[in-house]
Amino acid sequence: MIKKWFIIFVSAFVLFFSIGVTSSSAAGSQFIIINKANNQLAYYENSQLKRVFKVATGRSPSLTPEGKFKIVNKIVNRPYYKKRIPGGDPRNPLGNRWLGLNARGTWGTTYAIHGNNNPSSIGKYVSSGCVRMYDDEIEWLFNRVKINTPVIIITSRKSFDSIAAANGFKVTPHHGTPTVTNGEILKKGSRGNAVRELQRKLTSLGYNTKGVDGIFGSNTEQAVRQFQRDHRLTVDGIVGPATKKALKSK
Known part of the structure; x- marks a missing residue:
């Protein structure tokens, strides 16, 4: 009987370990760098820089944590619990997608890369710690990144490729200045x-x-x-x- 339970335990352990490895390896070809020096987010896939986005970060340098983290949860239309605003409501400041980060001892419930309902804030230092993106751009990113995708948040004057290399990622050199995706905003003065x-x-x-x-x-x-x-x-x-x-x- 003891032998039987031991075999079941070992089998369960192996299965759990295998699932963990699969999840990590799936995210291994992806990583994200957020540079607070210019409020830009770079998305890498298969060692190549795919896209660069404008973002908003903390209104003071200490609010958005720096370091190496992981995306630990993905939520569509997360409610804004603080003011009891349901997910999907146009008043919701968290936008339509939430990529939670395991920063400062939290588990994707406090810090995140998320959308927002104030697109004029993108590119600025205005948040309470999260990283904001345009709603249509966070949708694009949300649909591609997997759980356990590494996220580096830093303040640096170096290129994204240099930051990646310094953090142990192999990258295919990107020549020239990367194009920064900018959700097209129409406002007073726009023409065309x-x-x-x-x-x-x-x-x-x-x-x-x-x-x-x-x-x-x-x-x-x-x-x-x-x-x-x-x-x-x-x-x-x-x-x-x-x-x-x-x-x-x-």
Whole structure:
């Protein structure tokens, strides 16, 4: 009987260990670097720099922790418990995706890379410690990264490749300056076809921009603000990811 239970225990241990190894190796080809010096996030896959994003970090240097962490949970539409705002609500400051980090003794419940409902904050030092991204960009990242993906947070003047090498990652050298992905934001002063399409869309929904001229002026800004107000969005007159998503659904 003892021998039988010993065999079951060993088998269970081996199975558990195997699952752990599989999870880690799956994430082994990916890693993320967040550089607070320029508020940029780099995503690497198979030793290559794939994309660079603008992010927002802590309003003071100590708030966003530095070090080497891992993504320990992935949550779609995480509620904002502090103010009892449900997940998916336009008022939710955590946006639509949450990549939790095991930073400072926490387990993905306090620090994270997440979306937000204030796209004008991206690129700035404004958070209480988390790393904010545009909603459409965190969706892209969320769909690719796996649990246990390493995340390096640092303040450095070095290139992403140099930071990666210093942390033991082998990378294929990236020549030239990486293109920083920037969720296209339309705001007062913007011009072009994107603005023209925005004006057409708003007009078709009953929000008067007083013309379709491709120039984002005061009239278009007022129309955007009214649309945002009517749809419980952040009323800032800026067409970022959240407002685009709401317009697209109409």
